[in-house]
Amino acid sequence: MKKFYPAAAALVFAFALAAFAASPSARATDDSASPAPVRLGAMVEDFKLADVDGQEHTLASLKGKHGTVLIFIAVQCPVSNAYNERMEKLYEDYKARGVAVVGINANSTESPADVKAHAKEKNLNFVILKDKDNRIADRLGAGHTPEAFFLDASGKLVYHGAIDNSMNPVMVNTNHLRNAIEATLEGKQVERADVKAFGCSIKRAGSM
């Protein structure tokens, strides 16, 4: 067992508190003001977002020939970070098979520079867009990181949710997202199209 230093722990905790007091995340539970998010089976309309270098991309310009994975990711979320290698591997594995992988960071607390530095450090080579005012997170109904959306070749949402069944790589036995991609590539219906998992709430702009 590790030694426990109350003073050090208190200090770390005070820092954590200070960091989050400055940017508390709270998604209003009553979202009736914003339009309902895209449903499974519906088309995801084209959108335009800037990447971490400020260069704008449309979904249409990034989409893969056979489908597109959009994953909401974070710099600071340990769950999202637990998936860095898996996300990069996904991108590498499907690049040649016509499925694009695009990261989206919608945390108002994480600047494009933060996201860029993090991607470099963690060796994430796919395009990462900055959803500055979380407009796209709202449109897709993304609540946490990591949260994946898979659009088929036509742009229809065919999968939403977890990348796999466990944050802990050794516990993974069901690759939900890959299963959805493979089924779609084979022209089959996705068996489990909506799989929930725990994640860090997206820190939306202007919340609380």
Added chain:
Amino acid sequence: MRLLKTLALAICLCLTTAHATAARQGKARARGSRRASVSRAKTSPPTATPAPTVTEIDLEGLKKLLQRDADVADAAKARPLLVNFWATWCDPCRAEFPDLVRVNKDYKDRGLAFVVVSGDDISEIKTGVPKFLQQMKAPMPAYLLNVPDMGAAINEVDATWGGDMPATFLYDRERKMVFKHFGRIDPKELREALDKVLADK
């Protein structure tokens, strides 16, 4: 009706006593094991209180905890129930915890049942989770949800919940959900909901 109420109260008292006894025994055990470990290695400063016990639950355990089943003869049903889902990896969860401990302190004597459910990996059940609860001096009954299919558990709680942490749910005496909040709680908003549900007899 009066007879039923008296009966429920009696059961409630019995359970509380049993629970307190179990808790004391648990504490005694923890103290015993600490004494044993101190001689081997200085694991914690002498002022530290024993780390709380975290109970592992599966989907069935979660269902029972939420006490949705109308036929469950549990006296706790008479109390409104507040459930907070959190994890040690979740910064806003950690940040809101002192507020939750204060809420528990202010409302437990007013008849609120409050439980916290961790979504941490099972490997944290004896390490990170109790350690954090200990730091927070959190006396609420603590559980760790260990299920192969997290999605089913999340849906069991609330179909509109995507799994974002933290998430807080309040149930009235009939176990109807009367308040929910995803993300860090607003203590004022939560207290208003608690006042309302506790006033509603």
